[in-house]
Amino acid sequence: MADIINAFVDGGEFRIEGAAQGSLANPLTxxxxxxxxxxxxxxYPTGGGNPDWQRDNPTPTAHAWAVQTLLDAGASLIGKTITDEVSLGILGENPFYGTPLNSAAPDRVPGGSSSGTAAAVAAGLCDTGLGSDTGGSVRVPASFCGLYGIRPTHGRLDLTGMLPQAPSSDTTGWFARDAATFRDVSSVLLGETIDTSTPTRLVIAVDAFGFCEPETTRALSPLVEALAGLVDDVTEEVMAPQGLSVWGRAQRTLQPAEAWATFSDWVERTNPRLAFNVARGLVMGSQVPEADWHWANMMRREVRARLEYLLPPGTVLAMPTTPFPAPKKGLPLAEQNRLRDLILCLCAHGGLAGLPQVSIPGGLVDGAPVGLSILAGRMEDARLISLACALENART
Amino acid sequence: MADIINAFVDGGEFRIEGAAQGSLANPLTxxxxxxxxxxxxxxYPTGGGNPDWQRDNPTPTAHAWAVQTLLDAGASLIGKTITDEVSLGILGENPFYGTPLNSAAPDRVPGGSSSGTAAAVAAGLCDTGLGSDTGGSVRVPASFCGLYGIRPTHGRLDLTGMLPQAPSSDTTGWFARDAATFRDVSSVLLGETIDTSTPTRLVIAVDAFGFCEPETTRALSPLVEALAGLVDDVTEEVMAPQGLSVWGRAQRTLQPAEAWATFSDWVERTNPRLAFNVARGLVMGSQVPEADWHWANMMRREVRARLEYLLPPGTVLAMPTTPFPAPKKGLPLAEQNRLRDLILCLCAHGGLAGLPQVSIPGGLVDGAPVGLSILAGRMEDARLISLACALENART
Incomplete structure (x- = not known):
C-alpha cells in the first residue's frame, strides 16, 4: 500500500512512539x-526533497518543534514524506523521488509542496501530517486531495527545526481527513482549546469565485450555501480591489527573491542538482530588481489593510482554495507554470497578509476534489476550525 | 586504474574492435x-553527461560518423567518457558522474566539457579520444591536462551522431599524448594526408599573451621561441582590436542563446535534473534580448574578417590556449564563473570565426600544464598538425 502511494522519502518510513499517557490520556494517543x-x-536526515540538500546538511539531533509537540501529545510519527525540492513547487512532482499518489484522483498531481504528507493522509496511511505553507503548499494539496488543511496565522507557531523558504511567509500547517481529527490536532498545535463558538458573519469573495473556473464555482456552491446557513449575516465583497493578479504578482516577486536569499549560499557553494524549473525559479528570484521588490512590499501593506478591514473578529471570508482541481501529471513546463500562476493568484494573500486559512473538502469537478477556503483575522485560527466542524455536522 | 581516473560513464567501458586489416594495414590498427x-x-545509450538526457533519448542504432571513421581505420573503441552536462561547462565537474581525474594535476579540474576523454588519454587508458569543441571544450582540457588537442575548421567534419549544442560553433575534436599519434588520427578524421610542410610565417598575439597570467606567458615563452625558429618571419600583432573581452561577450551571447534553442524543447517538456549552474546558463540563454543577439552576430563578422586578414595561407598565429593552468576542484560558483569568463575570452574566437586551432603541451605553472595554441586559416588544419610535429621534433 505505502509503495503504491509513494508518500515517503527513501528510508523515511519508521515509527517513533508518542508520549505514553499519564493519569489523563494524552489528547492524540x-x-x-x-x-x-x-x-x-x-x-534522520532532513532531505528537503533534494539529495544534495540531504548530503550537505547534518542529520539533526533534535526534533522540530511541531514534531515534538505532536509526539508529546501522544501521537506516533510513522515517517517522513516527499516534498517539492526545498519546498519550491506547487504541483507536487519531484523528479528525484517521484510523484506521491493523489488517491482521490490517481491520474492527477497531489499538489505541493506538501505532496507526500497530503498523499499519506488522503490514502489513510496516517491520521494527520505536518506540512508547510509559504505560497500555498498546504492549502493547494488539501484542495487537490480532498482534505482539511490549515495555514495558521503567520508567526503564531514556533518554526524551529523546519527548513525555511521565505521567512516572511513561512508557516507550519497540517492535514486531516475528518473535522474531529482536524480539531484535535489543531488544538494541540495551536495550544488552544477549540470550543463550538463560530463566526456570525460571512463575506463571499466574489472576485475569487469569478477568477476560478465556472465548474469549480458550481461544485463549491452547495457548501457555500451550507456555510451561509450557519451565520447571521452574509455579504458579497470584492476581496482584492487591486486585483487578485496584482496580489499574485506581488507575492511572485517577494517570495522568489526571499527564497534566493535563503538558498543562495548553498546554491553558490555546492552547485546542487535541481529540477530545471526549480533552478529557474531560483534564478528568477536572484534577478528581482530592487525597485520591484520595494513596490511589491508596498502592495503587501495594502493586502494586509484590505483583509483586516474585511475580517473583523467574528467575520469569515469564503473563497475557492484553488481555481480548479488537480491538473494531470506530467504536463510540459510552460503549462505547469501557467497553472501555477493561476493557482498563485488565489493563494498569494496567505503569504502577503499572514491571516489564517482553512481549506475544507468542497466538491468534485470531473470526479476530482476541489476545496473551499475560509479565512479569518489574525489569531482567529480556532474559529475557523470550529466552523469547519459545524459545517461537517451540518452536511451529515 | 580506470576507477581512479573516473573517465568513463556508468556502463561506458566496453570494447568494440576496429576493422580488421586488409591487404594494407589500416592506419590506426x-x-x-x-x-x-x-x-x-x-x-549504447548516449547520455550527454545527464541521466535524464539518457532516459529521454533512444539508444542509438548507428555509430556517429567520427566513431565509425576511427573504427574503419582500425582503431578500437574502449568506452564512453564523462562530459559536462549536455556539453555546457568548461571546468569538467559533473555532479552526476563525478570529476574525471586530471592525472597531470590531481587536485585540479581536468577541464571540460570533454573531461573524461582528456582524462582517459592523459592517464594512458587509450591512445586518442573524441571530444567536441563549441566554446573551448577540447582546447581547454587539452591545455589543462597537458595534451595535444584540435578544434578543426568549423563545418569540415561530418557531425552526424554527435549531440549538438550550438550548431554555428560546434565541432568534433580529438586528443593525443604525442604528436605522431595526433598526426595519424588527424589524417584519418580530416581525410587528408599530412605531409611535413609547415607554415612560413608566425604571428604572435600580443593581446592574448597580455591577457593571460604572467606566469603562463613565462611558461610558454620557450615554446614560442622554438616555434619562431621554425618559420621565416615572425611578427607581433593585436589579435582582437575590438578587445578579447568584446569577443568573449559576443560568444557568451550567441552560444547560450543557441544552446537554449537546441535544448529548450527537451527542458520544457521533461523538466530535467541539472546542476544549478547548467540550469542557470540555460535560463540566461533563454533571456538573451534579440538586439544583443543581433549585435553579437555583427561582431562575429568582424572577428571572422580580422582573423582571415591575419591568417593568409602559410601563416600561423600563436597564443596561450588558456590564461592559466587548471583551477582547483570544487570552487564556489561565483569563482568558477569568473574563471570561466576569463577562459572564454581566449577561446571565443573559435566559435565566432570557426578557424582551426591546435593546442600543444606548452609548459608548467606551479607544476600544472598549460597549453600553447596555434591557429591557421580555414581548411589549413593539416598545416597546424605538421607544425606541431615539427615542434615536437625540434624540442627533442
Whole structure:
C-alpha cells in the first residue's frame, strides 16, 4: 500500500512512539502522523526533497518543534514524506523521488509542496501530517486531495527545526481527513482549546469565485450555501480591489527573491542538482530588481489593510482554495507554470497578509476534489476550525 | 586504474574492435580510443553527461560518423567518457558522474566539457579520444591536462551522431599524448594526408599573451621561441582590436542563446535534473534580448574578417590556449564563473570565426600544464598538425 502511494522519502518510513499517557490520556494517543521532509526528526536526515540538500546538511539531533509537540501529545510519527525540492513547487512532482499518489484522483498531481504528507493522509496511511505553507503548499494539496488543511496565522507557531523558504511567509500547517481529527490536532498545535463558538458573519469573495473556473464555482456552491446557513449575516465583497493578479504578482516577486536569499549560499557553494524549473525559479528570484521588490512590499501593506478591514473578529471570508482541481501529471513546463500562476493568484494573500486559512473538502469537478477556503483575522485560527466542524455536522 | 581516473560513464567501458586489416594495414590498427558521451555508439545509450538526457533519448542504432571513421581505420573503441552536462561547462565537474581525474594535476579540474576523454588519454587508458569543441571544450582540457588537442575548421567534419549544442560553433575534436599519434588520427578524421610542410610565417598575439597570467606567458615563452625558429618571419600583432573581452561577450551571447534553442524543447517538456549552474546558463540563454543577439552576430563578422586578414595561407598565429593552468576542484560558483569568463575570452574566437586551432603541451605553472595554441586559416588544419610535429621534433 505505502509503495503504491509513494508518500515517503527513501528510508523515511519508521515509527517513533508518542508520549505514553499519564493519569489523563494524552489528547492524540493512538493517532499517527507523518512529517514533510522539511521537518527535523532526530536521527534522520532532513532531505528537503533534494539529495544534495540531504548530503550537505547534518542529520539533526533534535526534533522540530511541531514534531515534538505532536509526539508529546501522544501521537506516533510513522515517517517522513516527499516534498517539492526545498519546498519550491506547487504541483507536487519531484523528479528525484517521484510523484506521491493523489488517491482521490490517481491520474492527477497531489499538489505541493506538501505532496507526500497530503498523499499519506488522503490514502489513510496516517491520521494527520505536518506540512508547510509559504505560497500555498498546504492549502493547494488539501484542495487537490480532498482534505482539511490549515495555514495558521503567520508567526503564531514556533518554526524551529523546519527548513525555511521565505521567512516572511513561512508557516507550519497540517492535514486531516475528518473535522474531529482536524480539531484535535489543531488544538494541540495551536495550544488552544477549540470550543463550538463560530463566526456570525460571512463575506463571499466574489472576485475569487469569478477568477476560478465556472465548474469549480458550481461544485463549491452547495457548501457555500451550507456555510451561509450557519451565520447571521452574509455579504458579497470584492476581496482584492487591486486585483487578485496584482496580489499574485506581488507575492511572485517577494517570495522568489526571499527564497534566493535563503538558498543562495548553498546554491553558490555546492552547485546542487535541481529540477530545471526549480533552478529557474531560483534564478528568477536572484534577478528581482530592487525597485520591484520595494513596490511589491508596498502592495503587501495594502493586502494586509484590505483583509483586516474585511475580517473583523467574528467575520469569515469564503473563497475557492484553488481555481480548479488537480491538473494531470506530467504536463510540459510552460503549462505547469501557467497553472501555477493561476493557482498563485488565489493563494498569494496567505503569504502577503499572514491571516489564517482553512481549506475544507468542497466538491468534485470531473470526479476530482476541489476545496473551499475560509479565512479569518489574525489569531482567529480556532474559529475557523470550529466552523469547519459545524459545517461537517451540518452536511451529515 | 580506470576507477581512479573516473573517465568513463556508468556502463561506458566496453570494447568494440576496429576493422580488421586488409591487404594494407589500416592506419590506426592497434590504436585504442574513447568517445565523449555526446557521440552515438550503436547499442549504447548516449547520455550527454545527464541521466535524464539518457532516459529521454533512444539508444542509438548507428555509430556517429567520427566513431565509425576511427573504427574503419582500425582503431578500437574502449568506452564512453564523462562530459559536462549536455556539453555546457568548461571546468569538467559533473555532479552526476563525478570529476574525471586530471592525472597531470590531481587536485585540479581536468577541464571540460570533454573531461573524461582528456582524462582517459592523459592517464594512458587509450591512445586518442573524441571530444567536441563549441566554446573551448577540447582546447581547454587539452591545455589543462597537458595534451595535444584540435578544434578543426568549423563545418569540415561530418557531425552526424554527435549531440549538438550550438550548431554555428560546434565541432568534433580529438586528443593525443604525442604528436605522431595526433598526426595519424588527424589524417584519418580530416581525410587528408599530412605531409611535413609547415607554415612560413608566425604571428604572435600580443593581446592574448597580455591577457593571460604572467606566469603562463613565462611558461610558454620557450615554446614560442622554438616555434619562431621554425618559420621565416615572425611578427607581433593585436589579435582582437575590438578587445578579447568584446569577443568573449559576443560568444557568451550567441552560444547560450543557441544552446537554449537546441535544448529548450527537451527542458520544457521533461523538466530535467541539472546542476544549478547548467540550469542557470540555460535560463540566461533563454533571456538573451534579440538586439544583443543581433549585435553579437555583427561582431562575429568582424572577428571572422580580422582573423582571415591575419591568417593568409602559410601563416600561423600563436597564443596561450588558456590564461592559466587548471583551477582547483570544487570552487564556489561565483569563482568558477569568473574563471570561466576569463577562459572564454581566449577561446571565443573559435566559435565566432570557426578557424582551426591546435593546442600543444606548452609548459608548467606551479607544476600544472598549460597549453600553447596555434591557429591557421580555414581548411589549413593539416598545416597546424605538421607544425606541431615539427615542434615536437625540434624540442627533442
Amino acid at each position: 493512538g493517532r499517527s502522523f507523518v512529517a514533510k521532509d522539511l521537518f527535523d526528526v532526530a536521527g | 592497434g590504436r585504442s580510443f574513447v568517445a565523449k558521451d555526446l557521440f552515438d555508439v550503436a547499442g
